[in-house]
Amino acid sequence: MPTDENVPAAAEAEPLDVLNAAAQALLRHVPADVWCAVMLDPATLLDTGGLHEHGFPGEVMPRLFEIEHGEQIGVDNIRALARRPTSSSLLSVSTRGELTQSVYFQDILSPAGLADELRVALRADGHTWGLLVLCRANGSAPFTARDVERAEAISSPAATDLRRALLLKGIDDTEVPDAPGLVMARPDGRITYVSRIAEFWLSQISERHRDPSASTTHTLTAVLSRARRGLSGQPVSARVRLGTGRWLTISAWRDAPAGEEAIIASLTPSRPASLAALVLNGYGLSPRERQIAQLVILGRTYAEIATSLHIQEQTVNDHMRKVFAKTGVGNRVELCTEMFTRHHLPVIANPPLSTDGRLMATGA
Structure with missing residues (x-):
């Protein structure tokens, strides 16, 4: 499949438009x-917005999120798919023709009158940024091996453009409240309270729904579903790019106030430092290039970097030439300007990156 028909140029489109173009291609x-298409937090694989107008009926969605993010079961669960060498999967093949033995098929596909499901993880540089899900109904022609190949071919180019659309478009200067919002839900997932500020943040999440009157976002439902399976008091989080271009962190955890267990979620503007690694990831830098770029941004000289990493100074120069080429700048001053002016990021205080792409915390 030609890559130029997959998605529009990331610099010219919003993430939902890039995701939609990939799905349509x-x-x-x-x-x-x-069919549906969702964006994912590459660190947690939780939903962070998406296209659901042509997706599953609303009545199966709570159970879908429970299977996907709460129980995390099934041969084609997104976490299992993200670990595979291939990006696409067909449920009938993954179950070796025993579809009726799949809880996902029993509880999601069968009640919706669907016969099979094709998934493709949008993966680039080892990170999964989105997921496309295509289903065919009973009576429709079955998916073929060629269909799976076409899905596989779209994964990397679509993921690359989605990543760039998410991370390289800068941040909107629109004034919005910076206070955290609060959501409370029962153990069965039913939401019991949404603060006014939480309503505001939820309204900014990039999702299009099959049912425009949907009471909440699938993004929040996914996080709540995961929190229901977590340890009491231990939060799970997802970083979500809003329609305004800003970033929101949704954190949720189990709690037991007054003897009645509940799920509590906070919706807070993401701290710029927590996004630094994501922004560097958006340029497609290698792990070594990211490491050196962060040290340059911290003000280290090439000689200091070479000494601290036990490599030759010429090697640092070679890596930085690649960094400049990938980020579209000509020197280290322009790199800092790009990172801090375009993305409004302060000095990166806690390098290096963790294995999942986030900044590691230090003991300081």
Whole structure:
């Protein structure tokens, strides 16, 4: 499949538009009766917005999120798929033809009248940034091996453009409240309280729904579902890029106030330092290039970097030439300007990156 038909230039489109273009490019070759496309936090694989207008019926969504993010079961669960060498999967193949033995098929596909599901993880540089899900109904032609190949072909180019659209478009200067919002839910997932500020943040999440009157976002439902399976008091989090271009962190945890267990979620503007690693990831830098770029941004000289990393200074120069080429700047001053002016980021205080792409905390 030609890559130029997959997605528009990331610098010219919003993330939802890039995601939609990727889905439409695949659907032209691989039609589906039901389909959806979601963005994922690459660190937690929780939903962070998406396209659901042509997706699953609303009544199966709570159970879908429980299977996907709470129980985390099934051969084609997003976490299992993210670990595989291939990016696409067909449920009938993954279950070796025993679809009826799959809880996901029993509880999600079968009640919706669907016969099979094709998934493609949008993966670039080892990180999964989104997921396309295509389903065919009972009576429709089955998916073929060629369909799976087409899905596989779209994964990397679509992920690369989605990542750039998410991370390289800068941050909107629109004035919005910076206070955290609060959401409370029962153990069964039913939301019992949403603060006014939480309503504001939820309204900014990039999602399009099959049912425009949906009471909440799938992004929040996914986080709550994961928190229900976590340890009491231990939060799970997802970083979400809002329609305004800002970033929001949704954290949720189990709590037991007054003898009645509840799920509590906070919605807070993301701290710029927590996004630094994501922004560097957006340029497609290698782990070594990211490490050296962060040290340069911290003001280290090439000689100091070479000494601290036990490499030759010429090697640092070679890596930085690649960094300049990938970020589109000409020197270290322009790199700092790009990082801090375009992305409004303060000095990176806690390098290096953790294995999942976030900054590591220090003991200081």
